[in-house]
Amino acid sequence: MPTYVYAITDAGHPLRLDGITGVGDPAAELRTVRTKQLSAVVSDAPADLRAKRRDLLAHQNVQERLLADGPALPMRFGLVGPDDAQVASVLEEQRDAYAERLKEIDGCLEYNLKVARDEDDLLREVMAESADIRRLNERTRDNPAAHDDRLALGELVSQQVQARQDRMGTELVDRLTPAAERTALAEPTKTHFLNVSFLVKREKAGAFSEAVHQEAEQRGEAYTFHLNGPLPPYSFV
Structure with missing residues (x-):
């Protein structure tokens, strides 16, 4: 059997x-x-x-x-x-x-962290920091028939959003890694730009959870942190 x-x-x-x-x-x-x-x-x-x-x-x-x-x-x-x-x-x-x-x-446990950011908040940041995006946005607004400009605007916004999400994810992992033994990145979800697991010593679990809480507080309401654990260490087997 x-x-x-x-x-x-x-x-x-x-x-x-x-x-x-x-x-x-x-x-x-x-x-x-x-x-x-x-x-x-x-x-x-x-x-x-x-x-x-x-x-x-x-x-x-x-x-x-x-x-x-x-x-x-x-x-x-x-x-x-x-x-x-x-x-x-x-x-x-x-x-x-x-x-x-x-x-x-x-002596270790796994914690999985997923982080999302409000889409409107991110788009406002992209618009404020990119002169090229503002220029294309104005041109498409004034000329609805500007098909090529709309395509270029959409592509540029997508690139900027992805670059910022990648940068934010790397920064968060770097800041939390010292509190863990190992990390394991997973594919982002449809709604979360960061999906990462941390292997944490059992006696440091409280300190790790507090570090995640502090990061969430510093980022503000535009960010949503989902910390799941402790879990069996599936990601590190």
């Missing part, structure tokens, strides 16, 4: 799995696949696994229990191996890489 994989730990992890169950309906019983150096927490994989809320929560609950007692490499939802023997084989083949990752995330 296919094996569903929740997380990987070192062999000395306490693996307190009492009172929690895995994905599926009925919920699967958890078990471990062990090698000399590593353990994987697994269960039977449901035949009709979907990303339903019940199963997502079960997956997360297993990882949170493990992380409470020591480092654990969280696997993405839906990771399935052919069987326990194949999972054990991968643990052995990749033991050095997994051991290194476990050292890196020991």
Whole structure:
């Protein structure tokens, strides 16, 4: 039967799995696949696994229990191996890489930060700081038939918006990086120009959250900061 994989730990992890169950309906019983150096927490994989809320929560609950007692490499939802023997084989083949990752995330949590800026506020700034954009804007306003000018205006505004968003994102990451162990940039969303995860020492989590709060306060109401965490360190596995 296919094996569903929740997380990987070192062999000395306490693996307190009492009172929690895995994905599926009925919920699967958890078990471990062990090698000399590593353990994987697994269960039977449901035949009709979907990303339903019940199963997502079960997956997360297993990882949170493990992380409470020591480092654990969280696997993405839906990771399935052919069987326990194949999972054990991968643990052995990749033991050095997994051991290194476990050292890196020991005592750490992940925080994801998404930042958006009010579009009108950004466009006002672009208009105020670019003489070329102001000139093209006036020409298209006075001459609605100036098709080429409208195209040039739209392209120039888009370039300026992107450049400012890139600069703002880089500046924010640079300012927050000293409070974290590592960072991992992700693709921006449709509404957020910055989407970045930080690996933060557990004892520094409060200081990191405060640093993010201070950045949000300094930027003002035109910016929206969404800080999500603590999370299993998915972005650093």
